[in-house]
Amino acid sequence: MKKLTLIFFALALCATLLYSCTHASPTVFTNATMRPWFDNHCGGCHRTNASDAGAWEYNPYDATTIQNNISQLYKVIYTRKSMPRQKLSTSELEVFKTWYNSGQPTN
Numbered sequence: 001m002k003k004l005t006l007i008f009f010a011l012a013l014c015a016t017l018l019y020s021c022t023h024a025s026p027t028v029f030t031n032a033t034m035r036p037w038f039d040n041h042c043g044g045c046h047r048t049n050a051s052d053a054g055a056w057e058y059n060p061y062d063a064t065t066i067q068n069n070i071s072q073l074y075k076v077i078y079t080r081k082s083m084p085r086q087k088l089s090t091s092e093l094e095v096f097k098t099w100y101n102s103g104q105p106t107n
């Protein structure tokens, strides 16, 4: 009987660990400089459920939408300068570049 109880608790622990690993809650993008930067320059078109969001979905409540796409974002913002179409000023581009070079912190 004792052994069974032990096995039960061991299984419950495994299930809990497995659940918390596969259902990790998303990190919110709170970086004080870059959160408003992305909100202002990209959010209008790319926010989840926006009509143009399909090309790249930006969700500030899930920082992985930045992290998982960082090389593509660097390309369109800095290399090609194709996004946003309303051109960014040199200083706005430098803000992005500085953040990019410092390892793209999300908070």
Ligand code: HEC
Binding pocket: 038, 041, 042, 043, 044, 045, 046, 052, 055, 056, 072, 073, 076, 077, 082, 083, 084, 085
């Ligand atoms: C005025 C609306 C608008 C704004 C602002 C805007 N985008 Fe876009 N974006 C679009 C549309 C529409 C598309 C899809 C059509 C296309 O690729 O030209 C797109 C496509 C993209 C794509 C996928 C296509 C590709 O070229 O790789 C990425 C990535 C992207 N945008 C990133 C951004 C980023 C980052 C910003 C902010 C710095 C931004 N966009 C700002 C409208 C916008």
